[in-house]
Amino acid sequence: MNRQAQAAVLFLTGGAILHTGLTDLHLRYVKAGLRPLLLAAGLVLIATALATIRYERRAARTHPHKALPSASVPAPAPSPVPTHVHREPWIAWLLVLPLLALVLVSPPALGSYSAMRTGTALQKQPWGFADLPAGDTVRLSLVDYAGRAAYDGGRSLAGRRIRTAGFVAVDRDGAPYLVRMALSCCAADGQPVKVGMTGRTPPVLRPDAWLEVTGTYTPKRIEDPVNGGVIPFLDITEAKPVEAPRDPYDESWNG
C-alpha cells in the first residue's frame, strides 16, 4: 500500500471513528465513557492523513523523482544499507475490513444469540439494596430488578408493581427470558443478565424485540444451564413492545 492509499485509509478510518463517536452508533460497541477518546483518536487519524499528504507533496517538490508513489524512502544520501528499500507493510490492507464493516454494515448491538450462549452475569452485591421510591408502580432497570429478586429475597419488592424493559430471548426449550446485556468496556466483554417471564407473557415473542413489562415479584428462580448463575423471574401482568433504548447496554457496573 503506497502512502497515498495509506493516507486515504487513515482519513476514512478517522472519519468513520469520528462519525461513530458523534452519533449514538458507538453505544452499540463500546461503553459511553469511551466517547471522548474516540473523538480524539478520530482527529489524530485525520491529522496523520493530512500530514502524510503534506510531507509527500513537499518531498515530491524537493526530490521529484524519489517521491513518486512507488518510491517509499524519500531519504537522499548514502544510507547505511544502500540496497535496502523499506517495504510498506502489506498487513495494513486488513484495516479496510473494519472500515467496511463499520461504515457499510454497522452490525447491531449484541442480542439474543449471544445472550443465550453466555451465562448470566448476575452477581451478589455486598453493599445491599436501597429502598425503592414510594408510589404504586416502580420503574427499575432489569439488572436492578434481577439483583433485588435474586439476592434480596424480594424484600424491597414485596407488594410493588415493577416496570422494566429488556429484549426477548428464547432458550432451546422455548422458555422466554427478558435480557439486558451488561457492558464494562466493549461488546467483546458484554454479558447478559436474564430474568425469566411467567404469568401473562405475550403470545408471540420475537427474539431481540424490546419489551416493556409490568409485573410483580415471584420467588420462582432457576439455574442458568450455562454457568449455574441465578435467573430470577417476574410475574408479568402487562407487556408492550417498545423501541430499543439509546444505550442498548446496562453500564451500571462501570462505576
Add this chain to the structure above:
Amino acid sequence: MTTTDPVPPPVDNREQAAPGKPKGWQFDSSLVLTMVLLAGVALQGPVRGALSAPVVQSWMTVFVAVMVQALPFLVLGVLLSAVIAVFVPPSFFARALPERPVLAVPVAGMAGAVLPGCECASVPVAGALVRRGVTPAAALAFLLSAPAINPIVLTATAVAFPGEPRMVLARFVASLLVACAMGWLWHRLGRSDWLRPPARPVSDGLGRGAAFWGSVRHDVMHAGGFLVVGAMAAATLKAVVPADWLGLAAGHPVVAVLALAVLAVLLSICSEADAFVAASLTQFSLTARLTFLVVGPMIDLKLFAMQTATFGREFALRFAPATFTLAVLVSSLVGAVLL
C-alpha cells in the same frame, strides 16, 4: 510498490513496471483501494443479506467492537511512541534507568504503573524504548507490567471483585513478578538477533515534524493491521465456541487454571475489562481467575500479532510461550499464598 529507479508519472506506472522488476507484477495501491471501496458500496445489499445470520452478526459486532475500543488506545500508544522516538533523547533513558540491566528490569517494571491504558498502548511504546537504546530486558518488563498494574486496571479489578480485595493485591504482585522474571530471563538467555524489528522508514535527515508523523502513520497502519487479525480471532471465539465447554473444565483444580489461561489468550479482552469477565466465571476457583487476569494482559492473540509486528516473528515465537508458562506458574503460586 517499491522501486529503486526513477519512473515516469504514476499513471504509466503499471505498463512500465512489468519487465525486469524483482516482483512479477506491480499494482497501484490507490487504484486497488478505490476498487475495493467501490465494490463494497456496490455490493452492499447482497452483503448485508448474507450477513444476517445471528452467528455472523454477533461475529461482526464483536469484531467491530474490539477495533473501535482498541483504536483509541492504539493511537495513544503510537503517539507516545512517536514522542519517545523523536523528542526524547536517548540520554534521558540512560539517566532514568539504572545502568545494570539486572536493576533496570524492576525499575522499568514498576514504571509500567504510570502508563494509563491497556495492552494496545504498551506494545508500540516498548518498541520505541528498544529503538531508543533502552536495554531490551527492561523494555520487555515494562511491556508486560504496564497493562496489568496501572491504576485504571487495578481500580476496575477492585470494582469487579467487591468482596475480594486480595484479588487486587494478588494481581499486582503476580503481574509484577512475571514481568520482572521475564526481563531477567531475557537478560540471561535472550539473544539480540532474535529481536529483529521489521524494517521501518528511515527517518534520519528528515525534519522533526516529518519524522513524528511518519512514525505515527507507520505504527498505526502496521500495528493496526495486526490488531485486525487479533480482533477476528477474538470474535470467532466469542461467536462460535460454545460457552458451556468451560463448565466441564471448572471441576478439576489444575485443569481449571489451564483452561482459564488458554481462554485469556483466545479471548484477547482489553485489560481494563477482563476483571469483569473473570468475576462472572463464578464456577472457577479464585486462583484460576487470577491466572486469567495475569495471563490476559501479557499474552493473547491480539498481543502476539502486535508483538510480531513490533519485534519480529523470531522474537514473538520464543517470547510468547515463555511468558505464558511463567505467568501460569507464578499466578498459581501467588494464588495459593494470597487467595
